[in-house]
Amino acid sequence: MAEPLLHYGNPETWRKAALRLKEFAPDGVILTWWVTFWGPHFGLLARNLAQFTRVVYLCHNVVPHEKRLLDAGLTRWAMAPARGYIVQCEEDARQLREWFPQASVRRCGHPIYPLGDGPLPDRTAARRALNVTGRMLLFFGFVRPYKGLDVALQALASLGPEWDDLHLWVCGEFWDDAEHYREMIRRLDLSGRVHLETGYQPQAELSLRLAACDAVLLPYRSATGSGVLADAYAHRRPVIATCVGCFQDMVVPEETGLLCRPGDPADLAQAIVHFYAAGAERFQPGLEAALRHYSWDAIVNAVEDLLEYEATDHRSDRVHRQPIGGILP
Template structure:
């Protein structure tokens, strides 16, 4: 009989960016391994005053072939109880929670505690972050509440694994690298991608992709664009593709101060999944200038499209981007970022890096990921459930 899996976290109709995409792709991966899978997601993920973007919901069609149940209201305890009771009665073999923010601790921790009452389901959490990027009072208490409800954990970076072990040193955990985002379609030519985006394909393009928040370091990349090393690359432009999740004014002021208007392509609305491949295929080099990080799904989209990367030496980014093999690992400083960009365009390494990526990315398969999740789940004996 097929084993049953319930994934609890963002999914359609939420447009939760990488996390919703990850959960949906993971559900397909479990199905490919012969499991029955359902995703339980949010009716309300964030109250309006806490949500920094323009809309929490997507207008894209629901993913085909997935069962998605919309149940959770993050601020309504009645919905927590109903969700926990629903999943408890289903008696899935495995429940996989996504945990990324202390704000979600009360809702997800309560749901998990209710599920545990069936004394059957193994409860694992993929902990994207244990210590949040933007700290607030009460974070540790809320995180401990959630972590205490789980039987084991998956981390996507070793830095998060270290944070986790400070909270839960005795519970089993496993580090599994973020699998490829291979669900954005096949690669296309640069000319086709530029045509789709209305760009001139005779230019070289850098890409900064994803929600724009302070910790992601777009300001560092803008300063790098004004560095003399990059300024001498006259045929180069930077594409900024992603919605602002904070005040845009400081970035606009920096752009004007550095006189970068003619060197930038700003596409700062939410990027739907159907358009993602255009941005990556139009670019020569993907830059992740983060000031601090755990891991980034942008890396795995770049891998899928065989795009070399510049990443900063923070969190788990360098774990997935071996320096000099598939890209560059540099300090989170404008001059260091500029030097890597300059080297990429003035050396003969570009083709070599892309060739290495096509080999290196084979280790990031979804099959390997879900099988490792099952190994962890199966190591949790019934007496511990």
């Protein structure tokens, strides 16, 4: 049974957690990082852990997308005791090299989520269940300003009347005011073509929407790793994404999706037109290859490689990375 050890609001647990972990005599301890909020207790925990073992940070993103004044300094302080880092994009690797020139960094794309042994949801049945009759694009996950939903709405509005059967489904929790987007939808005359489903989506409901859609929209202004991209790939759905962060590595144009410029509604609209002109089926071989390429074994290998490398005490500024570019044989 799991033993709760660490509470962010109780500094005494930060030390006790390290002492409890010491009893296991671990070869290393992996700390998962994605928000500066963890800075104070992770920083002290890492310093205690570093006295008897190797600390590795597994970074979803090094600094938050919506940056604040203390983010860089607090993150750097929290991560300083680590012996190694695993990141998901070159931007984060570059940031860590700047802060810690002798750091050992491994770059590994976000693994694709396993969906169990059962078959994928049936597309025809999913569209029938959701009453989808035309073309459908999906935007899902936490809705935050950096993810560019406003750009997607402007792109959709710019398409001509022959695109009136194209519907955008937005599914997820809003981090800012959802009313701002509702007002934008009304102003752009998109009320009949944009479906807002606010709040948490259980996996079964999300899988149904992924099965029904033609592609997933990722019009982000910035990105590091992306669980949304991994979920899209797991459901064999191509993406229309921007040239930022991990998308530049993990989205292979014309194989697993299309790329466009960030913050550019016209370029996104052009990518949407191009996507439908050639058809979605052409992406299936690339998506199957992506499933094999971005496995969880890659993360395991990165951790083992990093711990073994650090065990020799040969610190390096080298960045080990997965191959990028085309993934089809």
